[in-house]
Amino acid sequence: MKRIIALLVACLLVIAVELLCSWTGTLYYLTQMTMSAYYSLLIIGLCVVMGYAGQISLGHAGFFAIGGYLSAALTTRNLLLFHDSLLVRGLDFAGLLVTGKDIYGGALVVVTPWAACLFAVLVAATIAFLIGIPVLKLKGHYLAMATLGFGIIIYRLALASSYFGGADGISAVRPFPLCPGLSVSGGPSTRVENYYIAWGLVLLGVILLRNLINSRIGRALRAIHGSEEAAESMGVDTARYKLYIFVLSAVLAAIAGVFLTHYNGGIGPSEASVMKSVRYVAIVAVGGMAHLWGALTMSIVLNFLSLRGVFGTYDDAIFGTILILIMLFAPEGILRINVGQKLLSLGGVFKKGGRKD
Amino acid sequence: MALLEVENLQKRFGGLLAVDDVSFTVKQGLIKAVIGPNGAGKTTLFNLISGALPPTSGRIRYNGDDLGGKKPHSIAALGIARTYQNVKMFAGMTALENVMVGRHVRSRSGFLASMLKMPWTWSEEKEIRKRSVELLDLLGVADVADKEATSLAFGQQRAVEFARALAMEPSLLLLDEPAAGLNIYETAEVGRLIVRIRDLGITVLLVEHDMSLVMDISDEILVLSFGQTIAEGIPAAIQQDPEVIKIYLGE
Numbered sequence: 001m002k003r004i005i006a007l008l009v010a011c012l013l014v015i016a017v018e019l020l021c022s023w024t025g026t027l028y029y030l031t032q033m034t035m036s037a038y039y040s041l042l043i044i045g046l047c048v049v050m051g052y053a054g055q056i057s058l059g060h061a062g063f064f065a066i067g068g069y070l071s072a073a074l075t076t077r078n079l080l081l082f083h084d085s086l087l088v089r090g091l092d093f094a095g096l097l098v099t100g101k102d103i104y105g106g107a108l109v110v111v112t113p114w115a116a117c118l119f120a121v122l123v124a125a126t127i128a129f130l131i132g133i134p135v136l137k138l139k140g141h142y143l144a145m146a147t148l149g150f151g152i153i154i155y156r157l158a159l160a161s162s163y164f165g166g167a168d169g170i171s172a173v174r175p176f177p178l179c180p181g182l183s184v185s186g187g188p189s190t191r192v193e194n195y196y197i198a199w200g201l202v203l204l205g206v207i208l209l210r211n212l213i214n215s216r217i218g219r220a221l222r223a224i225h226g227s228e229e230a231a232e233s234m235g236v237d238t239a240r241y242k243l244y245i246f247v248l249s250a251v252l253a254a255i256a257g258v259f260l261t262h263y264n265g266g267i268g269p270s271e272a273s274v275m276k277s278v279r280y281v282a283i284v285a286v287g288g289m290a291h292l293w294g295a296l297t298m299s300i301v302l303n304f305l306s307l308r309g310v311f312g313t314y315d316d317a318i319f320g321t322i323l324i325l326i327m328l329f330a331p332e333g334i335l336r337i338n339v340g341q342k343l344l345s346l347g348g349v350f351k352k353g354g355r356k357d
Numbered sequence: 358m359a360l361l362e363v364e365n366l367q368k369r370f371g372g373l374l375a376v377d378d379v380s381f382t383v384k385q386g387l388i389k390a391v392i393g394p395n396g397a398g399k400t401t402l403f404n405l406i407s408g409a410l411p412p413t414s415g416r417i418r419y420n421g422d423d424l425g426g427k428k429p430h431s432i433a434a435l436g437i438a439r440t441y442q443n444v445k446m447f448a449g450m451t452a453l454e455n456v457m458v459g460r461h462v463r464s465r466s467g468f469l470a471s472m473l474k475m476p477w478t479w480s481e482e483k484e485i486r487k488r489s490v491e492l493l494d495l496l497g498v499a500d501v502a503d504k505e506a507t508s509l510a511f512g513q514q515r516a517v518e519f520a521r522a523l524a525m526e527p528s529l530l531l532l533d534e535p536a537a538g539l540n541i542y543e544t545a546e547v548g549r550l551i552v553r554i555r556d557l558g559i560t561v562l563l564v565e566h567d568m569s570l571v572m573d574i575s576d577e578i579l580v581l582s583f584g585q586t587i588a589e590g591i592p593a594a595i596q597q598d599p600e601v602i603k604i605y606l607g608e
């Protein structure tokens with residue numbers, strides 16, 4: 001019951017923000033709210049990996065970038081030159097190509113967004129799987145360093161490759177038509193629809209992840225967090241479960257990357273940078289690690305402020321500072337310590353000891 | 358018939374032979390105790406049986422299956438449960454949730470079904486919860502079911518750990534010093550509990566330092582010293598064994 005109420009409140013809040021922005025004529029805020037939503041999709045996945053399964057990843061910006069970059073490249077890079085190749089003809093035959101005109105009026109042949117999206121997410125999942133097998137054997141800061149290394153590789157690849165646009169990234173990425181009359185794109189005319197697409201996706205993600213957390217699998221993941229050795233002796237295949245949850249979170253990150261790229265109409269190497277990964281970890285920590293709603297709330301707040309430019313050029317410094325302060329003073333996250341516990345002790349009306357996830 | 362057969366088991370840590378050519382069997386439906394001074398290799402023996410450590414050489418058979426090369430989770434799935442000398446509760450989970458993890462091997466909902474909350478997972482979840490509550494009740498800790506497990510008193514944590522192991526419905530239960538850190542009343546309680554577990558048809562292999570407990574409840578005793586078997590037999594025979602007396606009392 002509590003879970004349904006929390007979800008209902010979240011839905012109402014999403015609608016309320018939209019209405020408030022409409023009434024006050026500040027619909028432009030919805031753009032940042034939409035972008036925050038896509039980052040939040042990555043954050044909630046990372047939250048389950050870190051907070052519940054107890055594994056850390058400093059490479060999630062990498063998975064986000066794999067999703068975003070692949071989808072961007074496939075839907076913008078002209079395949080006309082290769083139209084004789086077997087692969088392109090095969091794609092054409094399967095109906096996975098679209099033709100159009102580039103900005104100079106030349107003929108353009110690219111992959112359809114749906115196919116590009118699917119491919120991008122599959123690649124991210126495969127890479128997460130292949131990287132995860134050796135890397136997830138590591139624990140603690142060794143795991144952090146290994147995933148950090150992965151993130152750096154993806155960043156440098158994006159920066160070095162001309163196919164991915166080098167330091168400029170890829171621009172002029174076309175909208176992603178989800179269904180007739182509804183597409184992921186950043187124009188002011190489709191702002192409201194896109195706000196709801198993004199938040200619909202995030203809330204769907206929250207529902208799925210919460211179901212997972214409160215299931216047999218979720219308990220196994222939390223048991224791994226508590227004591228990997230004891231979890232294993234309870235019959236939990238710890239290596240497999242860690243791998244699966246890692247891949248799942250990579251898939252969420254890749255989906256977020258695909259959608260945000262089509263929404264923004266482009267992607268640049270900064271999305272793959274290590275500081276982005278650090279930022280995601282910081283947000284999960286501020287939200288309280290094993291606290292899906294907390295991570296989501298802090299993700300909206302911090303991403304929104306950052307995207308509005310409140311932190312100015314000190315953006316990365318702010319997130320670094322947040323991470324240090326949280327680790328020092330509120331390792332359980334600020335929502336849990338300050339508001340949650342104080343309200344509980346003040347009110348005394350709520351039942352104590354219940355899980356607040 | 359022997360449920361567990363250990364043949365010429367050896368474990369070497371660098372220059373130390375922690376378990377040196379140990380062979381014994383555990384018969385179905387009995388309580389067998391492994392005793393010996395500190396450093397005799399008792400816990401190492403448990404880690405070898407549960408798969409937490411690979412043996413250097415030798416063989417362990419359980420119900421006819423060779424456990425060699427199997428990971429701990431597959432060994433657990435075969436029906437071997439264990440508890441730890443220094444209770445390993447899952448932090449951040451309630452006592453009930455801890456026991457519910459024990460039902461893992463007896464349930465099968467996967468990642469996708471759990472995420473989508475498929476109808477068949479509901480009944481399984483209900484069953485898991487019901488059995489776990491029953492076990493907490495059996496162990497007398499049902500009143501702390503919703504408390505965080507690591508915040509409980511040591512004796513209660515031990516009880517929850519027992520419940521968690523029993524939730525696996527094992528056929529062999531490995532108990533590593535179940536009475537460590539308990540007072541004499543609690544120890545007697547644990548003794549009665551172990552006998553009750555045996556009467557449920559679960560074979561018990563335990564490591565224990567508390568001699569009166571071991572002599573009271575064991576059907577058979579294996580004595581180890583410096584990784585080697587010193588004696589094996591029924592409690593009355595072990596008490597009379599000159600080698601054993603020498604180890605415990607000195608010459």
